[in-house]
Amino acid sequence: MAELEEEVERRQRLGQEAAARKALIARSYHPVRPHIYNTLQDEALAPEFLAAAEYSTSPGADLEGLLQRLETVSGEKRIYRLPVFTAPFCQALLEELEHFEHSDMPKGRPNTMNNYGVLLHELGLDEPLVTPLRERFLQPLMALLYPDCGGGWLDSHRAFVVKYAPGQDHELGCHYDNAELTLNVALGKAFTGGALYFGDLFQAPSALARPLEVEHVVGRGILHRGGQLHGARPLGTGERWNLVVWLRASAVRNRLCPMCCRKPDLVDDDGFGDGFTREEPTTVDACALT
Numbered sequence: 001m002a003e004l005e006e007e008v009e010r011r012q013r014l015g016q017e018a019a020a021r022k023a024l025i026a027r028s029y030h031p032v033r034p035h036i037y038n039t040l041q042d043e044a045l046a047p048e049f050l051a052a053a054e055y056s057t058s059p060g061a062d063l064e065g066l067l068q069r070l071e072t073v074s075g076e077k078r079i080y081r082l083p084v085f086t087a088p089f090c091q092a093l094l095e096e097l098e099h100f101e102h103s104d105m106p107k108g109r110p111n112t113m114n115n116y117g118v119l120l121h122e123l124g125l126d127e128p129l130v131t132p133l134r135e136r137f138l139q140p141l142m143a144l145l146y147p148d149c150g151g152g153w154l155d156s157h158r159a160f161v162v163k164y165a166p167g168q169d170h171e172l173g174c175h176y177d178n179a180e181l182t183l184n185v186a187l188g189k190a191f192t193g194g195a196l197y198f199g200d201l202f203q204a205p206s207a208l209a210r211p212l213e214v215e216h217v218v219g220r221g222i223l224h225r226g227g228q229l230h231g232a233r234p235l236g237t238g239e240r241w242n243l244v245v246w247l248r249a250s251a252v253r254n255r256l257c258p259m260c261c262r263k264p265d266l267v268d269d270d271g272f273g274d275g276f277t278r279e280e281p282t283t284v285d286a287c288a289l290t
């Protein structure tokens with residue numbers, strides 16, 4: 001019980017501590033690639049990603065048409081893949097993240113399973129990079145791919161970078177995300193191993209019976225439902241940095257918390273918090289299992 005109480009208190013402090021780190025970083029951190037902090041430009045995005053997003057916003061766009069513009073990794077598990085950023089943008093983002101990692105700035109870690117990596121909102125990258133990525137590009141794509149999981153109702157996110165390297169974290173246990181939908185982009189560097197494995201939705205009876213192995217491809221992003229059980233195999237060689245964006249739809253999660261599967265009991269928090277809102281939920285067609 002004491003351990004549990006301590007964990008509850010730790011989680012209650014997270015929002016305030018993150019806000020304090022963000023303020024300190026904004027005051028004293030000097031980026032090495034300042035252009036990363038400018039508003040996201042189309043030039044940073046892979047042509048395939050731009051084309052898929054543009055198609056998704058065009059009149060008459062449908063799922064079948066979109067599926068011709070991206071790779072279906074598993075139709076049954078509804079896992080898809082497509083290039084997201086250009087190689088030079090991946091490189092610049094990696095250089096910036098590595099520079100920050102080596103700085104003496106305070107760092108909030110992505111979650112209890114990752115001891116390295118960075119929370120993008122603490123670095124000040126939410127407003128210029130992740131929010132436009134979600135609103136302009138991911139939302140139309142996700143609305144066609146996952147209309148039943150809030151894909152058309154995304155209104156917040158939690159974005160972070162996970163890092164695996166020799167002597168640091170090297171694998172990730174099986175889990176489901178605190179997200180309706182997830183984008184996971186392999187930024188680099190060069191590595192072997194580290195494949196993702198996917199089971200079924202976590203509510204399914206034998207959800208991890210026959211996992212599907214999915215190798216990362218540098219520059220490409222994997223799209224999946226947050227509730228799909230998954231983990232990362234051990235890193236072989238090299239260093240792996242991935243950008244993970246947990247996408248949230250308050251219209252879905254306000255009704256049922258995706259972590260505890262109960263009606264949420266809310267407390268105030270800073271920023272996006274965990275993506276819940278106090279507004280009357282919009283009516284969406286969501287399946288309780290997704």
Ligand SMILES: O=C(O)CCC(=O)C(=O)O
Binds near residue numbers: 244
């Ligand atoms: O290591 C990876 O690429 C997966 C990361 C992940 O699933 C997560 O952070 O939620």
Ligand SMILES: [Fe+2]
Binds near residue numbers: 175176177
């Ligand atoms: Fe995950």
